Every structure is written in C-alpha cells, then in structure tokens.
Amino acid sequence: MEQSSTNSNQGIISKVVEKFLDGKLSIMLIITAVCLGVAALLVTPREEEPQIVVPMADIYVSAPGASPEEIEQLVSTPLEQFLWQIDGVEYVYSMSKKDMALVTVRFYVGEDREDSLIKLHNRISMHIDKATSIVKGWVIKPVEIDDVSIVNLTLYSEIYDDFELRRVGEEVLARLGRLENISRTAIHGGREREVRVELIPEKMQSMNISFMEVQQALQGADASLTAGSFSKTDKEYLVSASSFISDIDEVESLIVGVNQGRPVYLRDVADIADRPCEADSYTRMLFSHSYSKETLQKDGSQEKENSSKSGDITDKKKKEISSDKKYNAVTLAISKKKGTNAVAVAENIIKEFEKLESKIIPDGIYAEVTRNYGETAHEKVGELLSSLIFAVASVVILLAFTLGLKEALIVAVAVPISFALALFVNYLFGYTINRVTLFALILSLGLVVDDPITNVENIQRHIVNGILDPFQATLRAVDEVLPPVIMSTLAIIACFLPLFFITGMMGPYMAPMAANVPLTVTFSTLCALTFVPWL
Numbered sequence: 001m002e003q004s005s006t007n008s009n010q011g012i013i014s015k016v017v018e019k020f021l022d023g024k025l026s027i028m029l030i031i032t033a034v035c036l037g038v039a040a041l042l043v044t045p046r047e048e049e050p051q052i053v054v055p056m057a058d059i060y061v062s063a064p065g066a067s068p069e070e071i072e073q074l075v076s077t078p079l080e081q082f083l084w085q086i087d088g089v090e091y092v093y094s095m096s097k098k099d100m101a102l103v104t105v106r107f108y109v110g111e112d113r114e115d116s117l118i119k120l121h122n123r124i125s126m127h128i129d130k131a132t133s134i135v136k137g138w139v140i141k142p143v144e145i146d147d148v149s150i151v152n153l154t155l156y157s158e159i160y161d162d163f164e165l166r167r168v169g170e171e172v173l174a175r176l177g178r179l180e181n182i183s184r185t186a187i188h189g190g191r192e193r194e195v196r197v198e199l200i201p202e203k204m205q206s207m208n209i210s211f212m213e214v215q216q217a218l219q220g221a222d223a224s225l226t227a228g229s230f231s232k233t234d235k236e237y238l239v240s241a242s243s244f245i246s247d248i249d250e251v252e253s254l255i256v257g258v259n260q261g262r263p264v265y266l267r268d269v270a271d272i273a274d275r276p277c278e279a280d281s282y283t284r285m286l287f288s289h290s291y292s293k294e295t296l297q298k299d300g301s302q303e304k305e306n307s308s309k310s311g312d313i314t315d316k317k318k319k320e321i322s323s324d325k326k327y328n329a330v331t332l333a334i335s336k337k338k339g340t341n342a343v344a345v346a347e348n349i350i351k352e353f354e355k356l357e358s359k360i361i362p363d364g365i366y367a368e369v370t371r372n373y374g375e376t377a378h379e380k381v382g383e384l385l386s387s388l389i390f391a392v393a394s395v396v397i398l399l400a401f402t403l404g405l406k407e408a409l410i411v412a413v414a415v416p417i418s419f420a421l422a423l424f425v426n427y428l429f430g431y432t433i434n435r436v437t438l439f440a441l442i443l444s445l446g447l448v449v450d451d452p453i454t455n456v457e458n459i460q461r462h463i464v465n466g467i468l469d470p471f472q473a474t475l476r477a478v479d480e481v482l483p484p485v486i487m488s489t490l491a492i493i494a495c496f497l498p499l500f501f502i503t504g505m506m507g508p509y510m511a512p513m514a515a516n517v518p519l520t521v522t523f524s525t526l527c528a529l530t531f532v533p534w535l
Helices: 002-008 012-020 024-043 068-084 113-126 162-176 201-206 211-221 248-252 289-296 300-310 312-318 342-360 373-402 405-429 435-448 450-465 470-501 506-528
Strands: 056-062 089-097 100-107 137-143 151-157 182-188 193-199 224-232 235-242 255-259 262-265 270-276 327-336 365-372
Touching: 012 024, 012 470, 024 405, 056 068, 056 113, 068 089, 068 100, 068 113, 113 137, 151 162, 151 342, 162 182, 162 327, 162 342, 193 211, 193 248, 211 255, 248 270, 327 342, 342 365, 342 373, 365 373, 373 405, 373 435, 405 435, 405 450, 405 506, 435 450, 435 506, 450 470, 450 506, 470 506
Parallel strands: none
Antiparallel strands: 056 100, 056 137, 089 100, 151 327, 151 365, 182 327, 193 270, 224 235, 255 262
C-alpha cells in the first residue's frame, strides 16, 4: 500500500528521476556531456580578457594650408556638432593641427559595430554640402579591440641599418600577412625608401625654371590614364597612357622646361638621390645584463634542445646579444581576426616566421618575440585550469572524510559534468575561455556541489534505514529534498542575473560571470536529478 501511494504521488520531476535510475539514460547523459565539454575546450577561442565591443572610429579631415585655429573653427567644431546628433554616440574627441583635423567618435559599449559605422558614414555624407571649402577630403578609419597586435616580432642587427632592416621586415610581413585569421599587419620603426629631389635655386634661376614647373612635371610624369578603346577585327583594344616612374634614371631625365631652345632636365636644376628618407624617430633594441648573462651561459646541448622546442628565433640571436650595445631594430605587429583563437593564431605566426627566418632573413639580422598575447593567454588560462582542478580535488577529499569515499566520487563526477555542459553553452553563446570565465567556474564550485551532496546524503540515509528497497528509497529521498534543491538553484540564479544589467565597460566584462554561475548551478541540479541518484 505504501509503495502504491508513493508511485501515485510522484510528480513530473520524480518520474524523470525514475527514468534515469535504470542506468541507460544516465550513461548516455554522462558520455554526451563529456564529449560536448571536450569539444568546447578544443574549439572555443582562448583569450586573456573577455571581448568588449566598443565601436569607435577616427575621422581624418584634410585641409591643406589651414592653421590649427582655422581647423578648429571651420572643421573640428562643426563636425563635432554633427556627430553628436548620431544615436548611440557617447563621446566625441577632436584634435586640430596644421593641415588636418582628427575627430574620434566613440559609441556606447555594446552598440552594434556595423550599424554604428553605417550611421556614422551616413551622417557625414548628409552634411557634405556644409563642409567648408578648405576641406579637400576625409577618411574614416574604424578602431576595435582586435586591431591590437597579438604578436610583435622585433628584427635587430648591429651591422644593418634601420633602412635595410625595414626592407627585410616588409618582405617578412608581406608573407606573414597571407596566413589564415590575420586581420591587420604593421611595421614600426626604420626608414622608408624615397627618391629625394633637392632643387638648386641658383641653377633654377639661371635656366628660368620655377618651382611650379618642376612640380607639374613630376605630377604629370608619375600618372596613368585610360584614354578609351577601339575595335579592330572583332577585337576591342584599350588605349591607356601609362607613364609611372620606375627608377631614378627616369626621374633625372624628366624635362621640366626649355631654355634658349634647349630642354632643361630635372638633373640640371636639382640633386636627385635614391636613399632612405630622413629619420624622424629612432628604434633601438637593448638587453638587460641578467638576460645577456643567462643566454651566454647556455652550452651547445642546451641550445640544440631549445631549437627543437622554440625554433631558430632564439638560437640565431642568443650568440650575439650584449647588454652594452644598442641595436638598430624594427618591429612587426600582427593582429588576429575577431572571434579566432589567440593561442592558435600566435603559434601559427611563430612557426611560419621560423620557416621564413632561414630563407629570406640574411645573416647578421636576429629576431626576438617582444609580444606574444597567445602565450600569455595560454599561461593564464592554464593557471586557472590548474586552480580549478586543485579546487575540485580539495572538495572531493573533504567529502571523502565527511560522507565517505563512494559518495565523494559521485559528487566528483557531477562537478566536471556540470562544468563541461556550461562550457559548451558558453561556446554556443559566443563567449571565449578567458580569466573571467574560469574565475566564474571556480566561484561556482562551492555552489555546484550543494545539490549533489544534498541528494547523495539523503539517499544514503534512506538506503541505510532499510525501510524501502534501494530503488524506492532513492525515489523517496530525491522527492523529499526536491523543493529545497530547486529553490536554492532559483535563488542563486536570481542573485547573479542582475549582473547582465551592468552598464558601461564593466557590463560585457562581467557578462561571462553572469552567465556561467547560473549555468553551472542549473546543470548541477540536472546532474543531481539524473545520474547522481543512479550512481
């Protein structure tokens, strides 16, 4: 009679628990959860910090010949007023200097990036007719967090100057830019190549050549124009006037005027040289005394071991460095695409660079990885994963002394299953594995074990009493603690959901915590009502 009464009073959740007690569904749930968790760990991008969307754009306005005061009054101030009228704009900054203005527009955190840029472009296009006549053009450059480089490679040398280093760096950067998931590349330092024309006033005066004539000759020579097309024998031919300057000899042979019936060449009135541009800054590479001493103490066997682990980047440089020298240097900065794995992209860049180093980088030029965001992200994520494993082990050992070894192992199975399902949902939501995500998992560890412990302890008590058979005792035990288990889960969810409504920069930063704690607690309750009673 008692067993019949128990069955009739069972609710929906109790019937679900009964379905899992035969073991088949429980085993399927455990295997599925483990597979989903492993897949999430492998495919979810790993980063040091959460992704924060802050739409920004820089607007460069060109106004040749205008003073900073004129730029401010005629360009920056009117443009600021137009930009403030855009929905979602939080800040507008401007900087006025000779010949140009730089206006930065920043939207509210969380605004859609593409929609914000479209609104910005449309607003500027609507007011083109109101632009002052001194404005000759403008450029809109979006700015986002993924523009920051994840890998910086510094090339340095004692025998090559900064111009030669830059030319080598440009070639290396052109090849690294072909890699998958690379969004932006840049080179910092060094001097670019230029053909410099230095006019000689005395010679220009003696040959009646003005500055404007020289300028027009250079502009007209370095140009290309499509003149049209004509048809012949059922074929269409394009006619173009292409006269781009290709070498310094062509520059020297340009005719800039006529004097006494004879052509005046550019070389007659100017000194022309193909050389590096004038330096406006210098980039140097220095090493500390401790770093130099450490690298010089390594013997050949250790260097060989390092080569097998990290490639030629370290071996080629460590034989030459000295803390007393300043080396000419250029830095290659490489950024990744949004949503890609920083660790994998950085490793791919380093490996490709090691291949290029032996092919196109001459002897005497050495390399140093001066920034590796993927490595630091991997280290910090690894540290938090180790802390998470240590925390789980500590909880299991504590439960082994209080509840017993078998009960502790049951709870130990529920914890990683809850985390595995939470990481999989994280991947579906578009979150990355970062410090905040893992901190949320560590924070929720004490909450995750509550529901399994409650069920395990009550099931154990009913089975030991021996009043009911183990099957019915398990159902009765779960049914007794079902209301407090569900209410505690709902209470925890209610406590953490308000984190979703935090505004400003902290909103998206705290979002992984607002999502992960409720997720892990929910899946913990799911575990407590499914395979934990079966175990």
